[in-house]
Amino acid sequence: MRSRQLKTSINSALWVVLCFLLVSCEEEAPDYTTELIGSYIVDYSIIDGSSTDYSAMPLEETRFVVISSSSFTEYANFENLCDTNSVTQAKVITDVTDTLIYFDDGTHRFYALSDDGLILTYEDDQYTLSYYSGTIPPTVWGDPSLLTNDVYEPDNSFVEATSISAAGSSQEHYQAVCDDEDYFKFDALGGTIYIIDVSAKGSPELDLTLTLFTAEGDTVAFNDDRDSNDLDPELEWLCDEDGEYYFVVKKYWDYLNPGDSTDDAPGTYTATVDVTKELSRSSNPQHPKISKAKSLFPR
Numbered sequence: 001m002r003s004r005q006l007k008t009s010i011n012s013a014l015w016v017v018l019c020f021l022l023v024s025c026e027e028e029a030p031d032y033t034t035e036l037i038g039s040y041i042v043d044y045s046i047i048d049g050s051s052t053d054y055s056a057m058p059l060e061e062t063r064f065v066v067i068s069s070s071s072f073t074e075y076a077n078f079e080n081l082c083d084t085n086s087v088t089q090a091k092v093i094t095d096v097t098d099t100l101i102y103f104d105d106g107t108h109r110f111y112a113l114s115d116d117g118l119i120l121t122y123e124d125d126q127y128t129l130s131y132y133s134g135t136i137p138p139t140v141w142g143d144p145s146l147l148t149n150d151v152y153e154p155d156n157s158f159v160e161a162t163s164i165s166a167a168g169s170s171q172e173h174y175q176a177v178c179d180d181e182d183y184f185k186f187d188a189l190g191g192t193i194y195i196i197d198v199s200a201k202g203s204p205e206l207d208l209t210l211t212l213f214t215a216e217g218d219t220v221a222f223n224d225d226r227d228s229n230d231l232d233p234e235l236e237w238l239c240d241e242d243g244e245y246y247f248v249v250k251k252y253w254d255y256l257n258p259g260d261s262t263d264d265a266p267g268t269y270t271a272t273v274d275v276t277k278e279l280s281r282s283s284n285p286q287h288p289k290i291s292k293a294k295s296l297f298p299r
């Protein structure tokens, strides 16, 4: 009798241990989805063999990915620059394994977690993401007054204009997305010829314009291209009266279509105001140019 009771007790104990082990095994199964949940900023991408270093770009031009338990959302500020429509791709997550994220459209991404964030791959494309704690999309995407593309920002108005010497020293600026406008001001003497030079030689796709104003905001002169072979603007200007003068540098399409930023390439340029340079001027031909960025996850 005792033996039967002992056997029953042992069996019960074994069942308890077995159940405990089963529950333990279930609890120890990794929740891969949870590991991926987070907000990320894109540092680097390789798409169709073309590399892009987003970490070197101002905040208004980089991209973000937000992963929740059920969705994968990409944000890019290129299709409607500084508009609210910044979600370029939203996918529903159906499953996550230790290496793969599956979506309801039948596509998938390989992933690998790193100390800093996440690496996503699909065929030969690769995206390196870092954890990001800021607001997505960034506030600047809806407010050009918050642009951060160069050290002179914000300079999108007369009152925020950057002072520049008329003695020939150069300033390096950046023309960004979001209808960036860069205002300058300088003191000029009546009877003096000034040369205002805007050069984007390091950014060959950047097509700039230059408009000169009085301190009252009246337009004095405008130039788009200094000649038929050079998209950079330049003005030779005889100052009539002592005073403070302003000029603004804008991308050609921003000048032509204010508020529509779907068509301009950003880039760096230098601005110089001088009284001594020689200048050769000619006509202002138009140079239509449409630039569209590719989606981060085109497939």
Ligand SMILES: [Ca+2]
Pocket (backbone or CB within 6 Å): 149, 150, 153, 173, 174, 175, 176, 180, 181, 182
């Ligand atoms: Ca700027």
Ligand SMILES: [Ca+2]
Pocket (backbone or CB within 6 Å): 147, 153, 154, 155, 156, 180, 181, 182, 183
């Ligand atoms: Ca600006």
Ligand SMILES: [Ca+2]
Pocket (backbone or CB within 6 Å): 207, 208, 209, 224, 225, 231, 232, 233, 252
């Ligand atoms: Ca131009």
